[in-house]
Amino acid sequence: MQENLHNFATNKMPTKSMANPEKKSTEKINGKSLDVGLYKVRYAYQRRSNVPNMEGNESREFCRRMMQFTNQGIEWRLDDIKAMSDKKVNGAFAEKGQSSYSLFDWAGGCYCRHGWMRRIYFRKTNPNGTFMPNKGLDNETRVGNNPFIVQKGSESIAPYDKPNHGKVNPPFKKN
Numbered sequence: 001m002q003e004n005l006h007n008f009a010t011n012k013m014p015t016k017s018m019a020n021p022e023k024k025s026t027e028k029i030n031g032k033s034l035d036v037g038l039y040k041v042r043y044a045y046q047r048r049s050n051v052p053n054m055e056g057n058e059s060r061e062f063c064r065r066m067m068q069f070t071n072q073g074i075e076w077r078l079d080d081i082k083a084m085s086d087k088k089v090n091g092a093f094a095e096k097g098q099s100s101y102s103l104f105d106w107a108g109g110c111y112c113r114h115g116w117m118r119r120i121y122f123r124k125t126n127p128n129g130t131f132m133p134n135k136g137l138d139n140e141t142r143v144g145n146n147p148f149i150v151q152k153g154s155e156s157i158a159p160y161d162k163p164n165h166g167k168v169n170p171p172f173k174k175n
Contacts, residue, residue, distance in 0.1 A: 011092040014065055018084055019076050022136030027078040034078055038123040038131060040140060042075040045107070048115035049158035062090040063108040075119055078104065095168045106159050110166040116155040120144070 021042050025034040034041040045066040053059070059067070085103045088094075093109030094101040107114045121140035123131045132139035159166025 011061075012087060012089045013062060014069070014084055014089050016069060016072075016074060018087075018089070019069065019074050019080050021075045021077060021080075022138075023077065023079075025077040025079050027082065029078070040121040040137065042077060042119045042121065042137075043081065043116040043155070044075050044119055045070050045114055046117045047113055047158075048117075048156055049113035049160045051113065051160060053113070059114075060090075060093075060108050060112070062093075063112060063114050066108070066114065076116075081116070104155050106166055108159070110159055110164075110168075112159045112166060115158045118156065 025041065027034055045063075047067070058064075081104045082102075084090075085100055088100040090103065090108060091099045091101070093106075101109070104116060106112070107116065120143050121137060122143045123134070124139050124141050125131055154162070
């Protein structure tokens, strides 16, 4: 029976409208909010592995689209990334028998060389030193790392650089 075969012809792809960086993030990592006080966390999809593709191998459609969005300056809340996972975006690369997987943890699937780079924003100040009003990312400036904002950890590591190149059920290795 073919019930466990993925249908690549209907593989859902991301769209710009799935990114809502201006909205407040409601997601938490380790119990801590990603939008804390004057800080906001967003993510950009980027190539993370230094290992080149083998000759003839190209990035998958999902990764090409996500990189186009990154090149257009589009960033994602963790809420947006989880919603894409729930909507089965790139679901053809889910584990056998499943129709979705965590795009945040596994990016474009096994052998993918991309990952999520955390971007931290801090509220700008007026000339008099008071903070500007909260208006999405309009009144924010991108800053470096912040120890008070918890990063999950491995989202920036490309699946290719994870154990078994991100494969969930790798074949047995002969000794």
